[in-house]
Amino acid sequence: MKLQFNPLSPFVRAAMVTAHELGIADKIEKVEAVPTPTSTLDGLNAANPLGKVPALTVDGMTLHDSRVIAEYLNEAHDGGLMPGKGPDLWQARTRLSMALGALDAAVLIRYETFLRPEALRWQGWIDGQFAKVDRALDQLEADIGDFSGSGSEKARLDAIAAACLLGYIDFRFADHGWRDGRPKLAAWYLEFSARPSMRDTEPPA
Secondary structure: OEEEEOOOOOHHHHHHHHHHHOHHHHHHHEEEEEOOOOOOOOOHHOOOOOOOEEEEEEEEEEEEOHHEEEEHHHHHHOOOOOOOOOOOHHHHHHHHHHHHHHHHHHHHHHHHHHHHHHHHHHHHHHHHHHHHHHHHHHHHHHHHHHHOOOOOOOOOOHHHHHHHHHHHHHHOOOOOOOOOOOHHHHHHHHHHOOOOHHHHOOOOO
C-alpha cells in the first residue's frame, strides 16, 4: 500500500490513525505530497485528480478521500471499527460525515487566514465556517456516549474523525476555546488523544 502523505493534514491523520488501530500502519509506504492551491504535484494529481491528500494505491486501484480510505482499510482487514448494521451504523456514518465536514470547514478557515492576503480575507465567511465547526462540536458533546469507548477497545471511525477534528483545532486554532461548555467531549478527548494511534500521528511542531 502506498499513501500520498502530508504530515500536517488532519485527513491524512484520520487515515493513519485508522491504520494504526488496525495494526497495519507499518505496511503503508508514505509518499510525501504537500499540495497548495497553486501546486502542481504530478504524482498526487495522477492519484487524485482533485490534487488532495490522502490518496491510497492498493491492489491495482487508487482510493482518495479519508473516509473512503478508512472504510476500505476497516473492511479489508476485518477491523470492526463501525457498528455492524441498522440504526447504529447509520448514526455512526452520519456522525463520521459530520466530523469530517467540520474538519473541512476548519481547513478552509486555515486557508483563508493563512494563505489569502490579509486585505482580501472575508471575516463573515470565516465566522460562518467557525459556526459550522461549533455546531458539530455541540452535537459531539451531546452524542459522546454513542461513540466514546475507552481503554483498549477498538476506536470507531466516527470517534477517530472526531478526535482528528479536535486535534486540528488545537493545532491550528489553539485559542478557539472549544472545551468551554463541552466538558464531556473535553474529558473524552483527553483520554482518546493518549492512544498510541493518536500519539504516533501527531503533526510535527
